Amino acid sequence: MKRKIIEEISDAELNLFNKKLRKLKSFKGSGTELISLYIPYGTDRSSVMSQLINERSQSSNIKDPNTRKNVQGALKKIINLLKQIDFNIPKNGLAIFCGNISKQEGKSNIKLFTVVPIKRLETKLYWCDSEFNLEPLEEMGKPTEIYGILVMDKNEATIALLKGKKYEIVGKFRSNVAGKIRAGGQSAKRFEHLREEAEYNFYKKIAEAMNKALVPYIDKIKGIIIAGPGMTKETFLEKELLDYRLKEKILGTVSTAYTDEYGVKETIERSKDLLKHTEIIREKEIVNEFMKHVIKTGLATYGEKETIEALELGKVAVLLLSEKLNKTANYFECPHCGHKETVITNENEEVQLNCKKCGSAMELVEEKDYIELLMEKAKVVGAQTRIISTETEEGEKFWKIFGGIGAILRFK
Numbered sequence: 001m002k003r004k005i006i007e008e009i010s011d012a013e014l015n016l017f018n019k020k021l022r023k024l025k026s027f028k029g030s031g032t033e034l035i036s037l038y039i040p041y042g043t044d045r046s047s048v049m050s051q052l053i054n055e056r057s058q059s060s061n062i063k064d065p066n067t068r069k070n071v072q073g074a075l076k077k078i079i080n081l082l083k084q085i086d087f088n089i090p091k092n093g094l095a096i097f098c099g100n101i102s103k104q105e106g107k108s109n110i111k112l113f114t115v116v117p118i119k120r121l122e123t124k125l126y127w128c129d130s131e132f133n134l135e136p137l138e139e140m141g142k143p144t145e146i147y148g149i150l151v152m153d154k155n156e157a158t159i160a161l162l163k164g165k166k167y168e169i170v171g172k173f174r175s176n177v178a179g180k181i182r183a184g185g186q187s188a189k190r191f192e193h194l195r196e197e198a199e200y201n202f203y204k205k206i207a208e209a210m211n212k213a214l215v216p217y218i219d220k221i222k223g224i225i226i227a228g229p230g231m232t233k234e235t236f237l238e239k240e241l242l243d244y245r246l247k248e249k250i251l252g253t254v255s256t257a258y259t260d261e262y263g264v265k266e267t268i269e270r271s272k273d274l275l276k277h278t279e280i281i282r283e284k285e286i287v288n289e290f291m292k293h294v295i296k297t298g299l300a301t302y303g304e305k306e307t308i309e310a311l312e313l314g315k316v317a318v319l320l321l322s323e324k325l326n327k328t329a330n331y332f333e334c335p336h337c338g339h340k341e342t343v344i345t346n347e348n349e350e351v352q353l354n355c356k357k358c359g360s361a362m363e364l365v366e367e368k369d370y371i372e373l374l375m376e377k378a379k380v381v382g383a384q385t386r387i388i389s390t391e392t393e394e395g396e397k398f399w400k401i402f403g404g405i406g407a408i409l410r411f412k
């Protein structure tokens with residue numbers, strides 16, 4: 001069976017990506033003045049630059065003076081950014097969103113946001129509208145958690161992968177156990193032995209198929225559910241034939257009436273609570289581990305300053321960030337001397353800055369979600385990031401007591 005490529009996206013990345021899309025979606029331009037620019041990896045630099053310059057000269061025909069000013073301002077910012085990054089487009093491509101997001105009539109507040117797609121971007125697009133065009137990205141943000149499902153009894157087994165709400169059958173077979181008919185002259189004992197042997201071989205076949213289908217995605221698989229009618233699934237598990245890496249991911253067993261594709265559907269239907277429960281458990285576990293280290297071992301830190309310091313020293317094993325952390329990293333650059341500065345503000349807080357070196361008004365080049373900035377820092381030092389909701393008591397505590405930012409450390 002042909003295996004589809006399953007993308008390597010962490011929960012934290014997906015979470016942040018969707019948060020960014022929601023934010024971009026909330027902006028409305030008063031005219032056709034919000035620009036979306038999609039640049040796939042490998043796009044020719046001069047084709048993009050000449051298109052932008054062409055758009056800029058055409059924008060002088062825009063009748064409404066505010067819209068004209070905003071479109072021209074946005075194009076200038078985009079061109080600046082591309083020059084600044086020297087057209088180094090990430091492997092997945094780059095999406096740039098720029099325009100006036102001020103809600104006050106006549107006032108302009110032109111902001112630029114970049115999004116690195118979580119999957120490879122194929123669409124090249126320049127779009128100017130009263131809202132940002134997010135279509136090529138929205139599909140990417142759909143959930144990609146993977147669960148393994150095995151539905152089985154003594155006669156039939158079906159293996160499926162569940163990605164978001166879709167499942168894919170990756171293995172399907174029948175045994176010949178039931179078909180074994182006692183041959184004339186064969187002793188009952190001998191027959192029983194053969195039957196058991198056939199049963200064991202069937203379990204072995206299932207386990208091998210499970211290992212083959214699931215082990216390659218082991219890092220992305222969040223859990224495995226074993227389902228089927230009766231006790232066969234329990235007997236199968238007792239034989240311990242599965243790869244140890246798969247065993248660790250078994251969430252539990254579910255009873256179903258069928259062992260074919262219907263059985264897979266039944267399993268998904270009946271596992272909802274089990275899966276939701278798992279998410280909650282995972283979150284509780286990581287926050288509890290963090291708190292245990294705070295109290296007992298000292299192998300944890302919290303607070304913005306302390307956590308960033310630990311990150312920069314390469315001490316962080318797991319970075320914990322509350323999804324309530326609504327801050328923005330503002331990247332400034334001096335148009336005269338090129339001096340750069342990053343200022344962290346609360347979301348939607350406006351900030352103006354004068355250059356420390358030459359005193360000129362600095363230009364806001366780009367805005368980033370603070371969580372993204374921290375995740376990038378974590379990635380550099382090989383730390384894992386976990387985004388913590390406030391849906392659990394532990395998550396709520398993490399936000400209220402620890403300020404929503406902390407880390408489990410590798411060393412003190």
Ligand SMILES: [Zn+2]
Pocket residue numbers: 334335336337338339355356357358359360
């Ligand atoms: Zn300066």
